[in-house]
Amino acid sequence: MGVGKSSILEQFIGHHFIPNRTSTLGVDFGSRIITVDETNIKLQIWDTAGQERFRSITRIYFHGAAGAILAYDITRRCTFNQLNMWLQDLRRLCGSNIVIMLIGNKNDMEEEREVRTEEGEDYAEQHGLIFKETSAKSAAEVEEVFMLTAKSIYEKVQLGELHIPREETVVK
Template identity: 55%
Template sequence: MSYDYLFKYIIIGDTGVGKSCLLLQFTDKRFQPVHDLTIGVEFGARLVSIDGRPIKLQIWDTAGQESFRSITRSYYRGAAGALLVYDITRRETFNHLASWLEDARQHANPNMTIMLIGNKCDLAHRRAVSKEEGEQFAKENGLLFLEASARTAQNVEEAFIKTAAKILQNIQEGVFDVSNESFGIKVGYGRPQGQSGARDGTVSQSGGCCN
């Protein structure tokens, strides 16, 4: 399957916030209620369509435990986008965001696009962090923001695609030197220039999975 660009993503955040479940919902459209703790790093990929352009997302799902932080840090390098995840039902996962963000700023390229995700919004009755707090943190730190649910798939598609749309916008505005793969962007091959239109298995930016 040919594509215009390949974007590398990293998913970060405390253990148990649903990082692996978000990835699985996005790549396989399924929810796995019982998921083993991620050891080190797991990987997923999917082709999407942004403004009619096929983009391949290569996604690294990292372990949230402190003991794996050094491994996680090595994956910041060469990531064009990051999904920073917390659990809206666990206040401590929100409190740790500043530490994760500091790591990202320190080890990633300065133009990496970061999407803050408040996961498990299907558990609103157990909410410990308000949506306004999430929005405020994102605004203060220049992040994109969505609340999502890996269980119901709400906003999962949007989270990955809006991040890709922002990266593509940055490319078009000349923020990245796309010939330098250390930015986590790779120019695709095998696709005639000027050809547009989504391929099978792609999703369009406007195609939402929920209301």
């Protein structure tokens, strides 16, 4: 069972939830046009497998990314404990200016919670990440996660802190 990255993407792109979705094998892809400060931006979103056995494959897709969403399942502490490994990969392969949103998913399952909200907030603050808790099932905060991430990327580009090569017409 995964943390729900594919379900979050499906909720953002297609506005629906697929129960008992199978884990992503390798990489999947989605895109959507949003508006940030009256500017249309096409988000190109790569949904990478979270299992350790796919780590070498998924790291290939990190290169050139302007933003990333790092997710854990609030009902499974082991997923929270693996954040350092994924964060190190992101920072090493994408640089320190990448915008990273940390999300604790499945907040609709409060009675099964193993990771407190404050733990996610503290981790995000310590590592300079944006933080939200979401539910792919109920769609709670899913839209906000992508909008906040895109807005942060847009602001960094405007300030010259993040460079997106001209030949790329989308933000990864």
